[in-house]
Amino acid sequence: MNMEFQLKAELKCSGSLSETVSSSEIADFVKLCNTEVLKKGAPPGCGAEIERWNVAGEKIGLKIVSDRFVRAHDALLRVKNEFGKFLGKHSIGIRGMEIEDYAIAMEWEEGLRLKKLPFVKEIKQEEGWLKLSLDVDEFSLEKRIPDRIIRLLEDKREAEKWKGKKEHWELLFESNKKPFYFDKDPTEEMIKRGWIRHAAGRGQWIHGPQSTRIFRTLERILLDNLLEPFGYEEMIFPKFVPWSVWKKSGHAKGIYPEAYYVCTPKTRDPEYWEEVVDYYKVTNEVPLDMIMGRIENVGGMCYAQCPPFWIFMQGKTIPDEILPIKVFDRSGTSYRYESGGLHGIERLDEFHRVEIVWIGNKEQVIEHAKQLQAKYRRVFDEFLDIEWREAWVTPWFMVQEGKAGLAELKEVGTIDYEAVLPYSGKWLEFQNVSVNGDKYPKEFSVKLQSGEELWSGCSGVGLERWATVLLAQKGLDPDKWNAKFRSVVGELPEVFRFL
């Protein structure tokens, strides 16, 4: 990809250059930069160049042009460094610098129009080129903002390529056909029977005793047939997730439109809140605007379930012999601000999931993913008696970072489990098994004593989804459920009756 950089900057020195340093000395310095310093690391004929310079009192003005090999802002930092050494001989220091103008041009697809970019004051698109005028200072250069703008543009280009195309989906397995005993929407039927009722929040349900019994039965089956035989131990993962975790897990790159944000009071001082309380008491209305000014966003509620677990191991080195580690969590709710497609307990904002995490060396993690797959198949076949299929898809952590395609390593990825809902004919993803490679140990700095790469995998069991698939295919009458399931669920409790 062709790129051109043009940077105008001014270095401010601690003393007058015109009085201390001769023009020819500076000319020699610039020559040295243009032949050596600004070419280092670039292919022959490439790199950056000081195209113009001028000295006025304590200031030296520079115009640097470059290709993509030594980008002009890198070149400027190199020049600043070298110039500092050079001036040192004359007992002059560099006090700072000002970026007057930074123009970047790159080849660009006509169709992909851009309106706004951070740290960019002007965007022009013409004849296959994108021209940016940046609004940056020395601090921004040190933070490598221009490089990150370019990476962002590459991301946007990548996203555009995938736009409209389907997500990766590759059939791996299809179960046997099974009889369906029901052709209605299970949520509707559960409501009718008083098993569930819509809660006061968006996409949120209250489960009565029957529905809860079904959820706990699914959990029991998972525990008895999969987690206990495999030696899993239960943990309690946090459910509020601060940004520091989402920065590491990558969710900070893309979670925004779907997050349930959590804000905490700026202070707990009752006086600070008195006006809000008074307003509520006088109007019976919660003053949302007043509240928004008194709280600050600190993160969000559990979205993917495993990221906050990793703080437990953060920064630690573990002995190889304790591998593989197998833990699970079922201690709370997960949230997604779902799109227009909210639908019963099938697609909702607040849901309940058992999260399974295993950690080991590469072989252990891949091997255990296969063991899990085999066990899941037995559970779906023998206990739920459902019809389903399995597909190799874009890894969940890439999807949640807003990326498409597949992981670089072919062993890293996600298997989605999907089942058809007879009432709608649609396939519902109800389960996944993922090998996440070394992503999490790396991001959270967990190391293995032997120095070998540490890998991990995870699998989320959404109770709402399992229940939906079971009830959609078999209906709500226990006598249509598999005998093995019935023996665990027992008799459904009857507690409420309404007139």
Added chain:
Amino acid sequence: MNMEFQLKAELKCSGSLSETVSSSEIADFVKLCNTEVLKKGAPPGCGAEIERWNVAGEKIGLKIVSDRFVRAHDALLRVKNEFGKFLGKHSIGIRGMEIEDYAIAMEWEEGLRLKKLPFVKEIKQEEGWLKLSLDVDEFSLEKRIPDRIIRLLEDKREAEKWKGKKEHWELLFESNKKPFYFDKDPTEEMIKRGWIRHAAGRGQWIHGPQSTRIFRTLERILLDNLLEPFGYEEMIFPKFVPWSVWKKSGHAKGIYPEAYYVCTPKTRDPEYWEEVVDYYKVTNEVPLDMIMGRIENVGGMCYAQCPPFWIFMQGKTIPDEILPIKVFDRSGTSYRYESGGLHGIERLDEFHRVEIVWIGNKEQVIEHAKQLQAKYRRVFDEFLDIEWREAWVTPWFMVQEGKAGLAELKEVGTIDYEAVLPYSGKWLEFQNVSVNGDKYPKEFSVKLQSGEELWSGCSGVGLERWATVLLAQKGLDPDKWNAKFRSVVGELPEVFRFL
């Protein structure tokens, strides 16, 4: 309490009064108001009075003064109504009204200074009187804003009375003395052993396998010895709580300084969020200000656990024969933005609780509260083997609405269970049993077929608190735990080891 009201208002009519209605007719009308309409319902010699009036074209100006019996704003609404009837005879209607000035004066404690009140433009405090100048319109009068301001003032006066005084606390019971085997802070010791680690959020912990096993054991003991024998059935209560629920439960009156607020995106449109994503990708910093402008507050996370359950029964009538109803929930986390006193798993922001709710007629609810108390005592004595005491305190729902004192009915209230922590000598509240009277059925409009009053009770079992008390008194070595507890807990799992 002495109060004086002075209201100046102007009624606007659909036609000119000066041309249509004679002054003497209006004078007669005003006389009628002053002798009858504005005295109705007040003790003899009390009530409101139109002190001055004047007509100018289509407008009639009124000055109404009153005591607290027919408050001037009520008087104005009465006058408007009567005047409408009177003008109707002349084929003139009332188009609206303007409040020019509304002054309220009331006897007031010198010491209780007020700075700001909603709908009040000026506050003066002198010689034992509080003088308010209100900023209200017709709509505010119809919404009874002035009455609510007065109620708010009464609340403030009540709160002042309790300030500095201790909360109500009356010892009901003390357990036998028990041996203590530990004198350290259990959280510190759990950290040392790697059982728990502080999570990334404020007052939030990750529980490893050992700690989780202890929590699940406590839950098991509760289930086997209390919930199952009493015929409780499990439900799943919502964990996000919208304001509509907290308005009914009363939490909207006082929860603000302690809430974990939940905000949702104003839209899920990815374009709306692109700037945020771009900013993050370019700076690696989450742009909290940009986010705050794109989200809206919709409620908060679970604080008290039972309020959102009541939506399940809202607006329903239930047959008497299904009583008592006994349900519990353990489906997620609760949150409190704790004050400076954050301390380990003892006092924290994110915690885990089993919430127990029973519903019946008054006798059933009171009777079952006693049964629960008896069973809890057995559990604490036989399984946890701890030393504790029980006290009659201000009902939890009053505390959470910012009220002090006791409920009006003596059967309604909360018993707190407290245990001493040997390492600090402090008493920790670790449990409560509450009879909530008819509060919840009333607020959520749940009725009994017989018409009898429906009551409810609740009891929260905080797993962190139970564990803290057990470990603080007995220590972390299983051989110091009671045999009954040990037989349920089994061997503590060892999964992690760090170098």
